[in-house]
Amino acid sequence: MARRYAIYDVFTGQRLSGNPLAVIFDTDGLSDEAMQAIAREMNLSETAFILPPEGSGHAARLRIFTPAKELPFAGHPTVGSAIALAERDHPPGETDLDLMAVLEETVGPVRCAIRMRKGEASFAEFELPKRPARIDMPLDRQGIADALTVKSTDMAFENHVLSVWTAAVPFVLIPLRNLATVQNLEFESTLWERVAPFVDGTLASAYVYCRGGVHHQAKFHARMFSPDMRIWEDPATGAAVAALAGAVQQFDALPDGHHPMIVEQGLEIGRPSFIHLHIDSKGGEIAKARIGGQAVKMAEGVLHF
Numbered sequence: 001m002a003r004r005y006a007i008y009d010v011f012t013g014q015r016l017s018g019n020p021l022a023v024i025f026d027t028d029g030l031s032d033e034a035m036q037a038i039a040r041e042m043n044l045s046e047t048a049f050i051l052p053p054e055g056s057g058h059a060a061r062l063r064i065f066t067p068a069k070e071l072p073f074a075g076h077p078t079v080g081s082a083i084a085l086a087e088r089d090h091p092p093g094e095t096d097l098d099l100m101a102v103l104e105e106t107v108g109p110v111r112c113a114i115r116m117r118k119g120e121a122s123f124a125e126f127e128l129p130k131r132p133a134r135i136d137m138p139l140d141r142q143g144i145a146d147a148l149t150v151k152s153t154d155m156a157f158e159n160h161v162l163s164v165w166t167a168a169v170p171f172v173l174i175p176l177r178n179l180a181t182v183q184n185l186e187f188e189s190t191l192w193e194r195v196a197p198f199v200d201g202t203l204a205s206a207y208v209y210c211r212g213g214v215h216h217q218a219k220f221h222a223r224m225f226s227p228d229m230r231i232w233e234d235p236a237t238g239a240a241v242a243a244l245a246g247a248v249q250q251f252d253a254l255p256d257g258h259h260p261m262i263v264e265q266g267l268e269i270g271r272p273s274f275i276h277l278h279i280d281s282k283g284g285e286i287a288k289a290r291i292g293g294q295a296v297k298m299a300e301g302v303l304h305f
Helices: 032-042 075-089 141-148 179-184 189-195 238-251
Strands: 002-010 019-024 046-051 060-065 097-105 108-116 122-127 133-135 163-166 170-175 205-211 220-226 231-234 257-265 273-282 285-304
Touching: 002 075, 019 032, 019 075, 019 285, 032 046, 032 060, 046 075, 060 075, 075 097, 075 108, 075 122, 075 238, 075 285, 133 238, 141 170, 141 189, 141 205, 163 238, 170 238, 179 205, 179 220, 205 238, 220 238, 238 257, 238 273, 238 285
Parallel strands: 019 046, 060 097, 170 205, 220 257
Antiparallel strands: 002 019, 002 285, 046 060, 097 108, 108 122, 122 285, 133 163, 163 170, 205 220, 220 231, 257 273, 273 285
């Protein structure tokens, strides 16, 4: 059977940067095993499968696979799929459009806003379907430092400390003292697998970040490594930024109001990505948060499977 697909570069307005995403449009008759096999064949951080929606008025049901496993939620497949569906139905470059779509993910319905403008890469953002939560558990501080080839004294800045957070996907959030330390670390996956905690049966991924960035507009610079997902280094990780929102709210003690910021990622591997994070804070907690970014179609074709 011929199945249409497209490759989008996500969290970027330029091709050959950002985080590549495969979007499979024709999914009739695909079993779970077949979807996992296709994701391994694509060998990207994630592959998104578009299925008919179950809810009235929803745009699609979305299933997300890494080369190793299915995820309940992920940021760059959400942004990329929302834009891919919008551009499938409304050819880009012809008119200015503002659209709304609800994607049914395993974590729950995800509300997306899509902005299409003539001469610009399309932009999409979504409300976090689940607020980030901190998970208190013992961590092997020295073991984590060894897995990153950094000093244990490097793992903190200001009020930010080593912690575990999840907004549907768990991450160990590792603050490093400056940009150079983040850029120069060397991740040892074997050591990580020995010391990383399990959260609900899942080995937590490593999300390393610092204040500031290479680009002046970036509030944070980040890198993500996930042996559990078979992702050596991810160019952009929306689910990790969702978790980071909780750490920023708590450690920076955000005052009431709206707090926009950009997280840059992927520069070390030649895939610069820019993730927009908006936090609405009230009473010391996150009232609402959104994640967004641009995406551009890089390729399209047909799978014969």
